[in-house]
Amino acid sequence: MITFAAGANSIDLADVVRLRKVDPNFAVPFNFRAVDGAFFVSNPLGDWIVLQPDELRRLAEGDATPGDGLYERLKERNFIAAEIDKAAQATRWAGKHRFLHYGPTLHAFVLTGRCNFGCTYCHSSIVGMHRKDTDMSIEVAERAVDMAFRTTSPGLTIEFQGGEPLANWEVLQHIVEYARQTNALAGKALSFSLVSNLTLLDDEKLEYLIDRRVQICTSIDGPEDAHNAQRPWKDGNGFQTTTGWMKTINERYVAQGLDPNLYRVEALPTITRPLLGRAKDIVDTFVGLGCRALFLRKLDPFGFAARSVRQLGYSMDDFMRFYMEAVEYIIELNKQGVQVMERNAAIMLSKMIADYEPNYLDLRTPGGAVIGQLGYHPDGTIFSSDEGRMVAAMGDNAFMIGSLDNTYEELMTNATTRALVIASTNETQPDCVSCAYKPYCGQQPEYNYKTQGTIGGRMRDSTWCRKHKSIFDFLAYRLKNADAEEMEMFRRWTTNRPQEHFLQERGPI
């Protein structure tokens, strides 16, 4: 049986684990959570183990000795304080938290507020195509690139966002050229990413994007009827046009000799209420398009989505039913030889079974606001993240940390930044501090603020927490019961192969 987060994990510990005398010196600090009649137990290093109730009692009481089975299992997973190699574990912890030592890696450039689509759930609060006054100018673009390159990170990604960023093509091109020139001196690991509906693409633009190694991402919301209903485009069939370009781009990658398993247009669905009953249809659509991964995104509380929640929204239980159906189906397809994965699960599994920190900004601690990412608005104001500027698009500048008139150091150290870093540190959060999934999880102050009124939020009744804890519960259940074939599949999902083709040349160009 799978139990879900926030209250539903209602096993009465006293009924199943009869503690006599706890030995506070035997085990390292640990948290635990009931999973399928047993306990998922984790330590601050990110190790975990599934224990039966009496084994949990023995861990707490120090009732295990060298040579017995439980002791050796606990020792192997770094749960026995006296057996810890502190220096090695400190190095391991530091390695997984390297991100603490450098600044924002993701720089979201909002090139325009204009968009030719009228998505029912749009997170960005877009405007009509005639509103060129919402475009980013060349001047702002260059200053934003200059700011982005001030990051202390050895690598940075400039992500073109909108509206529809292809609507401001001249500035997009200029940013690419200007950043490449800047990088001739900076020598950073520079990459570009375009988030587009692709309908404004043409052969000339594609040639440029391919030549300049700009990674291309788009949105597909499932089967054609569902996609076109959610993402209406007055000029034609959005599904056919977008998927047509996906096919063309993927063929270009193959023609360049790139591994088609690694280099493909990434497409993301946004799950709305009408899609909840169509989990298999959505997976089949992505598989049919040749996608190797789905990122099943819950509806955000930002932009138009916040206003259309009555028509499009759903409960977290509804989402989790959908999510589990989709992932169970993906697992089934994998067993039939189809290579496809779900990204939320892959990110979490990377942390849980590959001991790898993928630096996914929404699921780390401290969170990615400011110190992991910045959002650049066309008017030169700078936000804590893409979500921060979405809140601003709703008339609230709570997450505006400054502008291009500030210095980089001012942005990184101002009061708002400090508050966001503290708020998104798990060690400050009731519930998070005692959660078994704490080593793998994180939260987003912008989401907390929009849904609960404070940047700290309250995890106990937060839909953010409920979603992530529920997915962790699901994965813990699957890991507990996985056979060798499933474990091999999960490990394959965590394989991290960097897409080096998208890195720009370092040094002179």
Place this chain on the structure above:
Amino acid sequence: MASHNIESFDAATSTATLALDGGIYPLDVVYGAAYALIDRCYVLLDKESGKGGRYLVHLRGKSALDEIGLQALSGEFGNELLSQALRRKIVKQNGAIIEEIVTTAIAGAAGATMPTDFVVEEEDDDLDFLDDPLGIAVPWEEKFKKDKSDNA
């Protein structure tokens, strides 16, 4: 019931009034919880007269609220109060580790620390790339500065 002593609701004015024991909730926790609700209601804080008098929290809905709505608002305030109080306690308990993490993160982002393996070695054998045909090395202040006469 005890709750009658600490909560009262007036649907005619859409106002919930709560009386809080200052011995349980520090004033900054009351401020924090009250602030979290100001998008939904108008908040007025007061204090009963006399030594040991309780804090009085008046929550007046920005839109009309019946008694059920006022109960929900009051409940939301109570939960936020508990959350803020517990967070305050946890932050105090974990103060050292929080300070270490936050300081490292902000210093790392701002440039106060830079692990040596991230330092880019300077190239000095070929400086042709320093040619600047697009003028990108020109500070933006110079490139885009307005003619002072424009401001006249």
